[in-house]
Amino acid sequence: MCVRETSEYFSLSHDLKMSGIYTLIIKLTNNDRQGLPKVKSLISKYMRSPLTPEMATQEVQLNETLAHLKTESETLKSKLEEERAKLHDVELHQVAEKVEGLGQFVMKTRRTLKGHGNKVLCMDWCKDKRRIVSSSQDGKVIVWDAFTTNKEHAVTMPCTWVMACAYAPSGCAVACGGLDNKCSVYPLSLDKNENLAAKKKSVAMHTNYLSACSFTNSDMQILTSSGDGTCALWDVESGQLLQSFHGHAADVLCLDLAPSETGNTFVSGGCDKKANVWDMRSGQCIQSFETHESDINSVRYYPSGDAFASGSDDATCRLYDLRADREVAIYSKESIIFGVSSVDFSLSGRLLFGGYNDYTINVWDVLKGTRVSILFGHENRVSTLRVSPDGTAFCTGSWDHTLRIWA
Amino acid sequence: MSSVKANSNSVVQTQKLVDQLRVEAGMERIKISLTAADLVHYCQEHRRSDPLITGIAASSNPFKDKKTCVLL
Numbered sequence: 001m002c003v004r005e006t007s008e009y010f011s012l013s014h015d016l017k018m019s020g021i022y023t024l025i026i027k028l029t030n031n032d033r034q035g036l037p038k039v040k041s042l043i044s045k046y047m048r049s050p051l052t053p054e055m056a057t058q059e060v061q062l063n064e065t066l067a068h069l070k071t072e073s074e075t076l077k078s079k080l081e082e083e084r085a086k087l088h089d090v091e092l093h094q095v096a097e098k099v100e101g102l103g104q105f106v107m108k109t110r111r112t113l114k115g116h117g118n119k120v121l122c123m124d125w126c127k128d129k130r131r132i133v134s135s136s137q138d139g140k141v142i143v144w145d146a147f148t149t150n151k152e153h154a155v156t157m158p159c160t161w162v163m164a165c166a167y168a169p170s171g172c173a174v175a176c177g178g179l180d181n182k183c184s185v186y187p188l189s190l191d192k193n194e195n196l197a198a199k200k201k202s203v204a205m206h207t208n209y210l211s212a213c214s215f216t217n218s219d220m221q222i223l224t225s226s227g228d229g230t231c232a233l234w235d236v237e238s239g240q241l242l243q244s245f246h247g248h249a250a251d252v253l254c255l256d257l258a259p260s261e262t263g264n265t266f267v268s269g270g271c272d273k274k275a276n277v278w279d280m281r282s283g284q285c286i287q288s289f290e291t292h293e294s295d296i297n298s299v300r301y302y303p304s305g306d307a308f309a310s311g312s313d314d315a316t317c318r319l320y321d322l323r324a325d326r327e328v329a330i331y332s333k334e335s336i337i338f339g340v341s342s343v344d345f346s347l348s349g350r351l352l353f354g355g356y357n358d359y360t361i362n363v364w365d366v367l368k369g370t371r372v373s374i375l376f377g378h379e380n381r382v383s384t385l386r387v388s389p390d391g392t393a394f395c396t397g398s399w400d401h402t403l404r405i406w407a
Numbered sequence: 408m409s410s411v412k413a414n415s416n417s418v419v420q421t422q423k424l425v426d427q428l429r430v431e432a433g434m435e436r437i438k439i440s441l442t443a444a445d446l447v448h449y450c451q452e453h454r455r456s457d458p459l460i461t462g463i464a465a466s467s468n469p470f471k472d473k474k475t476c477v478l479l
Contacts, residue, residue, distance in 0.1 A: 062414040069421040076428035087438045095443040099451065102460065110470040130469070147469050247427070285427065287434070304449045306442065321446070323437045348453035349446070350460055367447055392458045393470045407459075407470040 084326045092319070092328045096367035102350070105363060105373040110393065111405040113144050115151055120397035121178070122212075122384045126167045129390045133174045134397055135162035141176045143188065146388075146395065146405055155186055155196045164212045168219040175203070175222055177210035183224050185236055204234045211253045216280075217260055223280075225252040231268050233280060245278050247285040254298045259305045267308050269296030275310050275320065289320050291327045298342040302366075303349045309366075311340030317354050319366065331364040333371060342384050347391030355382030355396055361406070377404055 118138035125132055131152070135141045139160045143153040159180035166175045168185075177183040183204035186196050204210065208227035215222055216233075221242065225231045231245040231252055250271035258265045264280040275296055277287040294313035301308045307321045307328070316332040317340055331352060338358035345352055351372065352364040361375040361382060380399035387394040393407035454460055458468070 059414065062418055066414060066418050066421060069418065069425050073421060073425045073428055076425065076432050080428065080432050083432065083436060087436050089438050090440045090443065092439070092443045092446065095440065096447050099447060107459075110472070284430070286430070288427075288431065302446070302449075303453070304446070306449075307446060321439065321442045323445075324439045324442045325434060325436045326439070328439060328443060346457050346459045348450050348457035348460060350450045350454065350457065367450060387459075390458070391456075392463065392468055394459075405470055407468060 084324075087324050087326065092367065093369045099367055101368070102365055102372055107363070107373065107375055107406045109377045109404045110407045111146060111149050113146070113149055113403040113405070114401070115142055115144075116140060116401045116403075118401060119380075119399040120383060120401060120403055121161065121163050122165045122176075123386060123395055123397045123403060124165055124167045124174075125386055125388050125395065126171045127169055127389055128171055129388050129392070131167070131171065132395055132403065133165050133167050133176075134384075134403055135165035135176050135178070136401070137161050141165055141174065141186075143174065144403070146393075153188055153196060155200075157184075161209070164210050164224075166213050166215055166222075168215050169217065170219050173219060175213050175215065177204065177213060177224070179209050181206045181209060181226070183210050183213045183222060183234070185222070201236070201239070203236050203239050204232060206230070206232070208251070211251065212255050214255060214257055216257060223255060223257065223266060225255045225268055227251040229270070231255060231266075231278070243280065243283045245276075245283055245285070247276055247278075247288075248272055248274065253295060256300050256308065258301055259303060261305065263305075267299045267301065269299040269310055269312075271295045273312075275299055275308070277308075277322065287322065287325060289327065291318060292316070294339070297340060300343050300345060303345055303347065309343050309345065309352055311343040311354050313339035315339055315356075317343055317352060317364065319352075329366070329369050331362075331369060331371070336362065338381075341382055342386075344385050344387045344394065346387055346394075353385055353387065353394055355385040355398075357381040359398070359400075361385065361396060375406065377406075378402070 116136040118136050120134055120136050123134040130147050132144045132146050139157045141155045142151050144151055162176050162178040164177050173185050173187045175183055175185045182202050185201045185203050187199050203222055204224045206226035206228050210226055212225045220236050222234050229248045233243040235242055248270040252268050252270040255266055255268040267277050269275045273292045275289045276285045279286050292312040292314055296310050296312045298311040309319050311317045315336050316330050318327050319329040321328045338356050340354045340356055342355045350366055352366050354362045359378045362371055363373040365372050378398040378400050382396050382398050384397040393405050395405050397403045
């Protein structure tokens with residue numbers, strides 16, 4: 001009979017059970033009915049009382065410190081709430097009342113990029129405003145010329161579900177990763193016959209899936225976020241970990257770097273409903289926002305760097321002001337019940353585009369908080385959305401295997 | 408003994424939480440009326456250079472189809 005099912009076992013203290021000593025003793029004494037109770041009582045005595053008086057006081061002291069710290073953390077949390085509430089003297093849309101409304105928007109699909117064999121999971125624009133890299137569940141990463149819809153390069157990754165891809169600032173390389181827990185960099189060559197997979201460089205190593213990656217200002221460093229709850233900054237050349245960012249309590253799903261003029265920070269969003277702003281040099285979390293009611297799938301900085309937007313499974317997009325340290329706008333409608341997979345701003349920051357799981361794209365007036373337009377076209381959920389670097393168009397990728405360029 | 412270890416782990420974790428909260432509580436914050444005004448100002452300033460708002464001629468937008476030439 002299994003030791004754990006005996007009635008004696010159930011009567012033991014938690015510590016004793018966990019120590020596994022009891023189970024061991026049973027095995028050693030071979031269930032000797034006479035010797036066993038003696039051994040058992042000795043062990044119980046050992047486990048219940050500490051060996052020395054010093055240990056007893058140590059335990060008491062620790063409990064006191066723990067209680068003290070807990071009360072301090074509660075006080076600090078309520079103080080934070082108070083401070084943030086003090087600044088809430090006006091709403092964003094009230095300040096924006098005098099701003100003239102936006103006219104009617106006519107945006108249509110101008111190009112459809114077909115070629116992926118399965119769900120498109122991620123895409124990124126090249127700085128030349130015409131090339132796009134996209135990655136898919138079938139393990140393929142394709143580089144397209146968005147003007148002509150031609151495919152310029154294709155790489156097959158050794159894993160499926162390539163959830164993240166990014167274009168290098170120089171346009172000479174792409175980074176991608178997913179279920180392989182790694183981020184790999186592929187230099188793009190002009191020679192179409194060259195096998196890109198041969199020159200692959202493994203840069204990042206996480207202990208769970210890679211959810212997002214982005215080059216910093218140069219081709220030399222990559223920032224990654226992972227299902228293991230951390231973000232990390234890597235040197236591309238050596239593959240060395242430069243800084244790691246701990247603080248999320250669950251999978252980190254997205255990240256975005258601050259516009260270069262505003263300094264070395266980035267924002268990340270995760271399954272713990274939190275959006276954290278980090279200092280890239282110290283690894284410290286400098287601000288944290290927790291107002292969403294579900295996983296945050298996408299975060300994007302406002303073009304000035306003073307705010308950021310987030311899109312979540314709770315069907316809302318929210319705008320957080322970094323200098324006021326609070327949420328300043330919610331973009332939602334009762335009729336919208338499906339989660340937002342990705343968000344991006346137009347060049348001036350006036351428009352916020354959101355790709356939703358109900359196959360549509362909603363366009364929001366950032367200042368007034370109203371919806372400006374709703375776009376249809378995809379035949380399955382929109383999984384990724386990015387505005388082009390010069391703001392002339394935006395691209396969406398979907399589970400319907402296609403990418404669409406809208407303008 | 409194992410309970411002492413478990414306790415010291417929670418102490419370390421809670422200490423980290425408290426340190427983090429102290430950092431966040433010490434941050435200097437600005438009223439929304441001022442920061443929101445800055446956001447609005449930024450939008451207005453860059454409005455003209457935002458092609459998706461002001462729209463650019465079909466001929467200069469590489470994605471929009473150019474009008475075909477009709478021979479009369």
